[in-house]
Amino acid sequence: MNTIKINIVSSSEEIYSGEATMVFATGTLGELGIAPGHTPLLTGLAAGPVRVQNGSDEETFFCSGGFLEVQPDLVTVLSDTAERAESLDESEAIKAKEIAEQELANKDTSIDYAKASAQLAEAVARLKTIQKLRKKQ
Amino acid sequence: MANTKEVRKQIASIKSTQKITSAMEMVAASKMKKTQDTMLEGRPYSLKIKDVISHVALANSEYPHPFYEERAPKKACFIVVSSDKGLCGGLNINLFKQVISKSAELNQQEIGSCFALIGTKASSFFKSVGGEVIAVAEKLGDKPNPDDLIGLTKVVLDMHKNNDIDQAYLCSNSFANTMTQQPNVDQLIPLAPEEQSEEAPSQWDYIYEPEAKELLDGLLTRYIESLVYQAVIENNACEQAAKMIAMKNATDNAGDLIKELELLYNNVRQAAITQELSEIVGGASAV
Numbered sequence: 001m002n003t004i005k006i007n008i009v010s011s012s013e014e015i016y017s018g019e020a021t022m023v024f025a026t027g028t029l030g031e032l033g034i035a036p037g038h039t040p041l042l043t044g045l046a047a048g049p050v051r052v053q054n055g056s057d058e059e060t061f062f063c064s065g066g067f068l069e070v071q072p073d074l075v076t077v078l079s080d081t082a083e084r085a086e087s088l089d090e091s092e093a094i095k096a097k098e099i100a101e102q103e104l105a106n107k108d109t110s111i112d113y114a115k116a117s118a119q120l121a122e123a124v125a126r127l128k129t130i131q132k133l134r135k136k137q
Numbered sequence: 138m139a140n141t142k143e144v145r146k147q148i149a150s151i152k153s154t155q156k157i158t159s160a161m162e163m164v165a166a167s168k169m170k171k172t173q174d175t176m177l178e179g180r181p182y183s184l185k186i187k188d189v190i191s192h193v194a195l196a197n198s199e200y201p202h203p204f205y206e207e208r209a210p211k212k213a214c215f216i217v218v219s220s221d222k223g224l225c226g227g228l229n230i231n232l233f234k235q236v237i238s239k240s241a242e243l244n245q246q247e248i249g250s251c252f253a254l255i256g257t258k259a260s261s262f263f264k265s266v267g268g269e270v271i272a273v274a275e276k277l278g279d280k281p282n283p284d285d286l287i288g289l290t291k292v293v294l295d296m297h298k299n300n301d302i303d304q305a306y307l308c309s310n311s312f313a314n315t316m317t318q319q320p321n322v323d324q325l326i327p328l329a330p331e332e333q334s335e336e337a338p339s340q341w342d343y344i345y346e347p348e349a350k351e352l353l354d355g356l357l358t359r360y361i362e363s364l365v366y367q368a369v370i371e372n373n374a375c376e377q378a379a380k381m382i383a384m385k386n387a388t389d390n391a392g393d394l395i396k397e398l399e400l401l402y403n404n405v406r407q408a409a410i411t412q413e414l415s416e417i418v419g420g421a422s423a424v
Contacts (some may be wrong), residue, residue, distance in 0.1 A: 007185055011283040011363055014181035029346045040196065042189075043346040044355060067356055069189045069343075076185050078359065081283050092288030093295065096253075096272035103260050103273055111250065111268035116237045119266060123230045133390065 004036040006052055008061055010079040015061055016052065023075050024051040025068055034070055041070040050077055141409065144402040148395055155391035161224070162384035168279060169315070169377035175280055176312065176367075176374045183367045186360050193353065196342045200349040203298070204328050204357050210303040212249040214271065214293050215240065216325070217263075218309035218368050219256035220376040221276055226383040228310060228375060229258045232320040236308045239322050240268075251302065253293050255286070255369060271296065279373060283366045290362050297326055309368035310375040316382065318375040325361060 003019040023034040026048035034041075045066045052059045066079040194205075215236055219229045240250040251269040254260045260273050272292040277285050296302045305326040310318040345352050 007181075009182040009185045011179060011182045011366055012175075013178045017181075027346055040192075040341060040343045041346065042193070042343040042352055042356070044352060067189070067352070067359065069192065071192065076189055078182065078186055078189065078356075080359075089287055089291050092284075093272075093291040094288070096274055096288035096292050099273040099275065100254070100270045103264060103270065111237075111240065111263075112266050113237065113241050113244070116233075116266035119262075120230055120234050120237065124227065124234070127227045127230070130386070130390075 002036040003054065004034070004038070004073060004075055006075040006077070008050060008052075008063070008077040008079060010066075010081050012081055015077075015079065016059070018052070018054070020052045020054050020075070022053040024049075024053070025063070025077070026050075027068065032068070034075055037072050038070050038075075040072070041068070043068050045077065045079070141402060141405050144398055144405060148398045148402065151391050151394050151398070155388055155395070158384045158387040158391060162381055162388055165377050165381035165384060169374065169381055172279060172370070172374040172377050173312075176370045179367055179370050183363050186356075186363050189356065190360050193343070193356065199342070200353060202353050202357055204326050204361075207327050208300075208303040210243075210246075210248050212251065212302045213240075213243055213304040213306060214251050214253060214296065214302045215306045215308055215322075216253045216289070216293060216365060216368075217255065217259045218307070218365075218372045219254070219259035219262075220372065221257045221278075222376075222380075223258065224383060225376050225379040228318060228379040229256075229262070232308060232310055233259070233262055235320045235322050237266075239306065239308075248304075251296075253289050255289065255365075256372075277369065279377075281366070281369050281373070283362065286362060286365050286369065290358075290365050294358060294361065307364060307368055309372045312371050312374045312378070315378045318379055325364065328357075 003021055004023065006016065006018060006020045006023055007014075008016040021036070023032075025032050025034070026046045028044040028046050032043070045063055045068050047064045048062075050061045050063050052061070063077065063079045064081070066077065069076045069078070217232070217236055219232065223229075243250060249269075251271050252259075252263055253272040254263060254270060255274045255277070257275050260270070260275060263270055272289045274286060274289045293302070293305055297305065304324065306322050307325045308320070308322045310320050313319055343349075
């Protein structure tokens with residue numbers, strides 16, 4: 001029977017990898033059924049189940065959004081680890097900026113290259129001394 | 138001549154330090170295994186998304202993405218990945234050295250620099266030397282969550298979108314093996330275009346659902362995020378490996394010091410006994 005390769009991955013782990021005769025997923029624009037030889041397709045995934053059928057076997061994975069790429073012989077599901085919303089991303093970004101501002105309050109923004117290299121040179125010298133100590137013994 | 142009590146005190150204090158460093162070495166060794174596993178678990182996603190991106194680059198897309206666009210650079214952003222804790226040898230310092238030299242090089246070409254920092258060590262370093270810091274992510278722990286990095290990445294990408302920066306560099310340590318960690322400064326934006334294979338001129342394009350722009354924006358953002366995340370977990374593995382080596386060296390050094398001090402202690406003790414004896418003998422002969 002004709003099969004298509006399917007890989008489901010999320011950024012922290014590989015979820016599934018194998019062959020399928022048919023793959024069902026929920027795209028952002030609606031339900032998708034993908035058979036082998038499907039035309040190339042790139043779509044967003046909505047939160048929902050991804051069903052992988054291989055003959056009479058069927059496995060279901062939950063996917064909280066992400067992307068789906070279809071090549072004639074390959075389906076790739078890039079699953080997000082969490083649901084993503086524009087507003088949530090925005091608040092995360094604000095948080096990252098805030099920490100930066102707090103950490104570096106009343107600092108001038110031009111980098112002091114002389115000071116930086118002096119500091120680094122000192123640290124490197126310290127490390128070298130330790131290494132020398134090791135070699136001597 | 139040092140007295141025996143002082144030397145003994147010193148030996149005791151070094152011994153307790155040695156206990157701590159050897160405990161830290163063992164902790165680092167067990168954490169190293171875990172962080173390496175995390176690093177390997179993250180790999181499939183970054184490989185797959187890379188595959189998809191290279192397919193996308195091959196496809197004859199109607200929408201050229203700004204991440205591929207080479208702009209005359211005026212300002213660059215460095216995403217610097219460091220550890221949260223110290224005591225890991227030259228890991229962070231070697232990386233900062235590379236970042237600073239790259240930034241100085243750009244400075245000479247009149248390209249400004251700004252920094253997005255991951256890890257406490259980076260933020261404290263740039264706090265002391267100055268530099269425009271646009272975002273900070275700290276205390277991500279041994280098993281960082283990809284979602285913790287979204288904010289920082291978004292700040293950088295937004296700045297790129299608004300033409301505030303023209304280039305982005307990802308600076309982190311790559312894990313070669315337990316003994317070697319290599320500091321790297323890699324260009325993130327503009328993305329290096331994939332090499333087009335000659336024999337297969339691409340005429341096909343994807344069906345995009347919904348719009349190409351929206352999809353590619355999302356996909357490339359995820360791609361950059363995954364690169365940053367991968368760098369962070371790899372840097373974590375580096376940190377634990379470097380820490381293990383540093384602590385092993387410290388334990389060995391403490392051992393050597395103790396040996397030397399024990400020799401000194403015995404010398405001092407012997408000298409004291411000899412002196413006492415000679416005093417007794419001297420006293421006896423006087424009587």
